[in-house]
Amino acid sequence: MSALVTLDNVSVTYGRHVALQDVSGSFEPGSLTAVAGPNGAGKSTLLKVIAGAIKPSQGRVSVCKTCMRRTAYLPQINAIQRDFPITVMQAVCTGFWPDTRSFGAITSAMRDRARAALAAVGLAGFEKRQIGGLSGGQFQRMLFARVIVQDARVILLDEPFTAVDAATTAKLIQIVLDWHREGRTIVCVLHDLLLIRKYFPESFVLSGNCLGSGHTHELFEQKLLSFDLDMAELLEPEGTPPPVHEHDCGHDHA
C-alpha cells in the first residue's frame, strides 16, 4: 500500500534554530499515528510541514495529490485568537473555505452540516455564541467540529486534548476513533503516553530528528516510548549531532 504522506530527509529551520533535522518517514492510508517527543522536539513543526503551512528548508514532503486539498489541520488552542469577534457557527463554517473560497456562498446545506458537526461534539445550541465566551474544552470541541465539516482524508491534530477535562477528552477520543474506522489517515501530536498506548496503533517519536516510528507496542518494547523515561532527556542541546538509533523511521510500515 503506498503512503499518503511521505517525508524525505525533511529539515526545518526558524532563523538559526533547527526545529527538524533530516526527518524521514511515511503515513499509510487509514493509519492512526501519535507523534510523541519532548517539548521543542519539532512535533508541531512536523504537522505544519505536512499541512503545507511551512516549507521545509531541506528535503521533500509528498502528500498524495487527491489529499492535498482534503487535509484538515487542528492547531494548538493557543495558536488561535480566542477572543476573535465571530460566532461559533462562523468559526465552524471557516472549514468550508476550500470549497467556497472568497466568493462562494455558505449554503443552507453547509449550515446544516455545521450544525450536525456541532451536535456531534456536544455543542448543539452554541451556534450564535461568540467564540470568546467558550471555555477551553468547548473551544477545542468547536475546532473538532470544524475538522468534521472539512471531511478530510488526512487529519492532523496538534495536542488536541491539552487543557481539556477527562469527559471532553473521552468524547474527542471517540470522534478520533470514528474517523479511524472511516478509513481516514490521522496524525496526532500527543504528550500523554497512556493515551498513546491505549488508542494509537502507530507512533512517531521525534526529538529534533526522528528517533523511531512504527507500531506503538514495539516502540514501548524498544524503550523509545516509556513511562520511566523522562521525555525531556531525549532532547539534545542545540548544535550536538543527532543521536544514532538502530531504528530507521524511513522503513515501510505496511
Place this chain on the structure above:
Amino acid sequence: MTMLDTLADPFIQYAFMKRALAACVVLSLGGAPLGVFMMLRRMTLVGDAMSHAILPGVAAAFLVAGLSVWPMTLGGLAAGLGAALIAVALTRYTHIKEDAAFTLLFLLSLAGGVTLVSLKASSVDLLHLLFGNILAIDRDSLILITGASCLSLFALAVLYRRLVIECFDPVFMESTSRKAGWTRFVFFGLLMVNLVAAFQALGTLLALGLMILPAIAARFWTRNIDTLMPLSVLVAAASSVTGLLLSYYVKMPSGPAIVMTAGIFGVISALTGRYGSVAAYRLRRC
C-alpha cells in the same frame, strides 16, 4: 442660529472645510476597516512604526520637488517599503524580535526624516509634514485620497473572507491555501497606500489616527466582525466632523482635533462600552 445651522454652516460657507470633510470621510471609508484588521492582527504598534517610516522618503521628495503631492507619495511608499523589508530582514537574520526591529526603524526614520527636512525647510514645513494640514487639502491630494480609499474598499471586498480567516487562524489558512502568504503582502500594501494618503491630511505622526482609534472604540460596542467594520467607519466619520467643527469654532489645529476626538471616543468607549469596558466588567461583577 439653530443647532443644525451651527453644525452645517462651516461646511456650507467655506470650500476648504468642504474639501477637508470630504477628505476625512473618504479616508474613514477606506482606512477604518483596515484599522480593524490591524487591531485584530495585533499589529497596531507596527502600523504606527510604519506611518513614521514613510517620513524620510517624503522628506527626500520634499527636498527635491517641494510640497508636491505625487513625488511625496512615491517617496513615502518607497521609504515605507524599504523600512518594512529591513525590519523583516532584521527579525529573520538577527535575534531581535519584530517589535524591537520596528521600533529601531521608527526612531531612525523619524530622526532621519526631521534632519532631512531641516536641511532646507522652515519649521512651518516641518510641522506640515509631521502633522499635515487638512484645511489646505488641494485637488491632487483629494484625488490621491479617493483613489487610495477606492482601492482599499475594492481589495477588502475581494479579500474580506480570506483576511478574516487568515486573521482568526493563520495556520489553517496556510494549510488550505498554498499561496496564503500573498494575502499578507496585499494587506501590507494597502496599509502603506492608506498611510501615504492619510499623511496628506494628518501628517506622518497622526496618519494612523483615523484608522486605528475608531477600530479600538468600535470594538467596545460590538462582538461581531461584520458590524465592527461599518461601526468603525461611522466612528471615524463622526470624529472627522466633530474634530473639524472643533477646529473651526475653538480654533484648534484641525488634524490633532480630529485624532483627539477619535481618541476621546476610544476612552469613552473603554469606560462605558457594551463589551469588555470598565462598565461592562462592573456590571458583570454586580
